[in-house]
Amino acid sequence: MSSDDRLDELADEIVARLDDEDLEPTAPTKAFELWTEQLDRADSTIESYRYRVKPFLEFCANEGITSLDQLTTRKIKEFEGSRRGADLKRQTINNQFGTLKQFLRYCIDLNAVSEEVVASLDVPDLSKEDRVNTEKLIAKRAHTILDNLERYRYASRDHVLFLLLWRTGARIGTIYSLDVEDVYRDDDDRERLRTYLEEDYSPSVVEQILEDASLPFIFPRHRPETDTRLKNEIEGERVINVADWVADVVQDYIDVNRADQRDEHGREPLLSSRKGNGRLSKSAMRNWIYVITQPCEFGGPCPHDRDPETCEAREHGHGSKCPSSRSPHKMRTGSITWHRDRGWPVSDLSDKANSGEDLIQGVYDQPEKLVRGASRRQHLNKLDEDNQ
Incomplete structure (x- = not known):
């Protein structure tokens, strides 16, 4: 990372901190457990949510993000880029990002993350061709x-x-x-x-x-x-x-x-x-x-x-x-x-x-x-x- 990029990142983080002074420090994994505990869903559905959000939780751990109030729009975009560059199908990205956005919206209610950060997560739209996986049993x-x-x-x-x-x-x-x-x-x-x-x-x-x-x-x-x-x-x-x-x-x-x-x-x-x-x-x-x-x-x-x-x-x-x-x-x-x-x-x-x-x-x-x-x-x- 160049010195200019690092300065931009620091500025981004400072602005986010100033905007989010009242956020309550909450560990990503703790927030996720709180979210799933309050969901009235079948066990299989909860398990699918765990699978979809797991890459984000791993990203946070790798980036040293121990509390969600450390998330910035830049970090969200870095995460997006890492998933889009992982040779995943568009439908897979849609599923993962869609579930992640649901989770992060819950984190807004926890006062753990800002609305601006959550809004920056771009969930791709799907055409019917994207939504349908034609590998059915004929x-x-x-x-x-x-x-x-x-x-x-x-x-x-x-x-x-x-x-x-x-x-x-x-x-x-x-x-x-x-x-x-x-x-x-x-x-x-x-x-x-x-x-x-x-x-x-x-x-x-x-x-x-x-x-x-x-x-x-x-x-x-x-x-x-x-x-x-x-x-x-x-x-x-x-x-x-x-x-x-x-x-x-x-x-x-x-x-x-x-x-x-x-x-x-x-x-x-x-x-x-x-x-x-x-x-x-x-x-x-x-x-x-x-x-x-x-x-x-x-x-x-x-x-x-x-x-x-x-x-x-x-x-x-x-x-x-x-x-x-x-x-x-x-x-x-x-x-x-x-x-x-x-x-x-x-x-x-x-x-x-x-x-x-x-x-x-x-x-x-x-x-x-x-x-x-x-x-x-x-x-x-x-x-x-x-x-x-």
């Missing part, structure tokens, strides 16, 4: 995987996990939350749901819900007191109808292959495990989805010229290192696109997937234009009905 691959699971691992835990994620478009947290009792297949099960609903809803609302609930279906519930939150909390509770044959696979799994386990709260997880607390963890679910979506998992050729015997992606816990593997989130994107390609209205799909219509249209729904065009052909006859 329907053809998903159905090939389902065929293989039905043939080689019928009614296994892997089969049920993949099947429910694909056919419901649900988040992994929703599948994680399911208990055996959340699967409804017959009229006795329907009455069991009535008993639950009558605790919170009026008789007319209960009857409406039950009328809309065509058997079979699953009914995920928000149970934060026993460690299974839904992302949208009570609003995430909804009837998710499933095909008869899907329910049959789930029931066969329960009858034959499900490990007879209860979690530490005495509940019977649908996807149980003999390890840990008795409920298959979300990290284990993610890893299995990465593995199942690898082309070589069922003996197929590797499109990346790798030897499955020595490929690092075949090692336990490294499934995501296969370029062709997909995460549960990419399954959700592919599932929602497939539902739309098959004619599902956005409003109905919004209810099923528990996601806003704008989000479905702007991010999750990634149509194959030729497929979507073909699906619209069924409506052509309607244009001539009035002329007949």
Whole structure:
């Protein structure tokens, strides 16, 4: 740094100090912990915030910034430059800077940082192309995987996990939350749901819900007191109808292959495990989805010229290192696109997937234009009905 640059920096710091005489010294990590403690968010969301803000906290430590009142607009711009120069995708920068700005706005309320410093953080705008990551699990691959699971691992835990994620478009947290009792297949099960609903809803609302609930279906519930939150909390509770044959696979799994386990709260997880607390963890679910979506998992050729015997992606816990593997989130994107390609209205799909219509249209729904065009052909006859 030249002497002129150093003088400019010192001047910047002096001005900031004069403007912010009343700021209260607060360590960056302490402020971050205070912020996350007051947030009413799912654990997975808080974890994503930690990941996004971590580079900023590391920057502060490296720069000797032990208190947020030492932040200046110059330091913010230096941090911006370091992240933009790290060969990150524009969407990644948008996510990190957007979360960081939320955190720093909270720090304004703590009187730990000035409004001018926070305003200087530039969160890049995103086009639709920037927002959408097109690496979804396409329907053809998903159905090939389902065929293989039905043939080689019928009614296994892997089969049920993949099947429910694909056919419901649900988040992994929703599948994680399911208990055996959340699967409804017959009229006795329907009455069991009535008993639950009558605790919170009026008789007319209960009857409406039950009328809309065509058997079979699953009914995920928000149970934060026993460690299974839904992302949208009570609003995430909804009837998710499933095909008869899907329910049959789930029931066969329960009858034959499900490990007879209860979690530490005495509940019977649908996807149980003999390890840990008795409920298959979300990290284990993610890893299995990465593995199942690898082309070589069922003996197929590797499109990346790798030897499955020595490929690092075949090692336990490294499934995501296969370029062709997909995460549960990419399954959700592919599932929602497939539902739309098959004619599902956005409003109905919004209810099923528990996601806003704008989000479905702007991010999750990634149509194959030729497929979507073909699906619209069924409506052509309607244009001539009035002329007949």
